[in-house]
Amino acid sequence: DIQMTQSPSSLSASVGDRVTITCRASQDIHNYLVWIQQKPGQAPKSLIFAASSLQSGVPSKFSGSGYGTDFTLTISNLQPEDFATYYCHQYKSLPLTFGGGSKVEIK
Amino acid sequence: QVQLVESGGGVVQPGGSLRLSCAASGFTFSSYGMHWVRQAPGKGLEWVTFVRYDGSNDYYADSVKGRFTISRDNSKNTLYLQMNSLRVEDTGVYYCAKNGRSAWGPIDHWGQGTLVTVSS
Numbered sequence: 454d455i456q457m458t459q460s461p462s463s464l465s466a467s468v469g470d471r472v473t474i475t476c477r478a479s480q481d482i483h484n485y486l487v488w489i490q491q492k493p494g495q496a497p498k499s500l501i502f503a504a505s506s507l508q509s510g511v512p513s514k515f516s517g518s519g520y521g522t523d524f525t526l527t528i529s530n531l532q533p534e535d536f537a538t539y540y541c542h543q544y545k546s547l548p549l550t551f552g553g554g555s556k557v558e559i560k
Numbered sequence: 561q562v563q564l565v566e567s568g569g570g571v572v573q574p575g576g577s578l579r580l581s582c583a584a585s586g587f588t589f590s591s592y593g594m595h596w597v598r599q600a601p602g603k604g605l606e607w608v609t610f611v612r613y614d615g616s617n618d619y620y621a622d623s624v625k626g627r628f629t630i631s632r633d634n635s636k637n638t639l640y641l642q643m644n645s646l647r648v649e650d651t652g653v654y655y656c657a658k659n660g661r662s663a664w665g666p667i668d669h670w671g672q673g674t675l676v677t678v679s680s
Contacts, residue, residue, distance in 0.1 A: 487668075497655065497670045542667065544665050547619045547664055548622075549664070550607065551605040552604075553604050
């Protein structure tokens, strides 16, 4: 199975900040990576697929990059509605695997 | 817009069975693969199972293999998960999730989830 490791597991940031979350795969997954946002008590929402392509309706403040084993999610101009837990998942092969999550909290 | 509505969750004793359903709308259900993903209380996301667009192939996490069965009825736009021999560690919210293509691939939409509690 492909292991996905996210860092940091949590971070504190202020409104207006820019934050970066990383996801590392245990083997080459090309660009077969999705970034997911989950707010407390809510269902997950897919933000980015193919490592850098925005899902329809997702604001451009979210951006993704990376290829192979190392990937990043950047959120610009952090707003109150962006405070959530973010996950990555690979779809290079089954079983699909997820990172452990990165919780973005208000400083 | 894509809508996925799960139902069938509840409280069941260890060793019991439960059948989850997911009603899909807003897209051509028969053209896309579908997943079930679960989340234990306070924990992260765990992939459970996937079925191809036409139901011809299905795949399972080792933790549920032989106990869970995924199926679909494309005439009813509905996805199912039959869960047998349930264990305490199967407790969690179960999400129906749409695949971005016919074979396995990126998850692009999620349902609201249904809670399964396995407890004596």
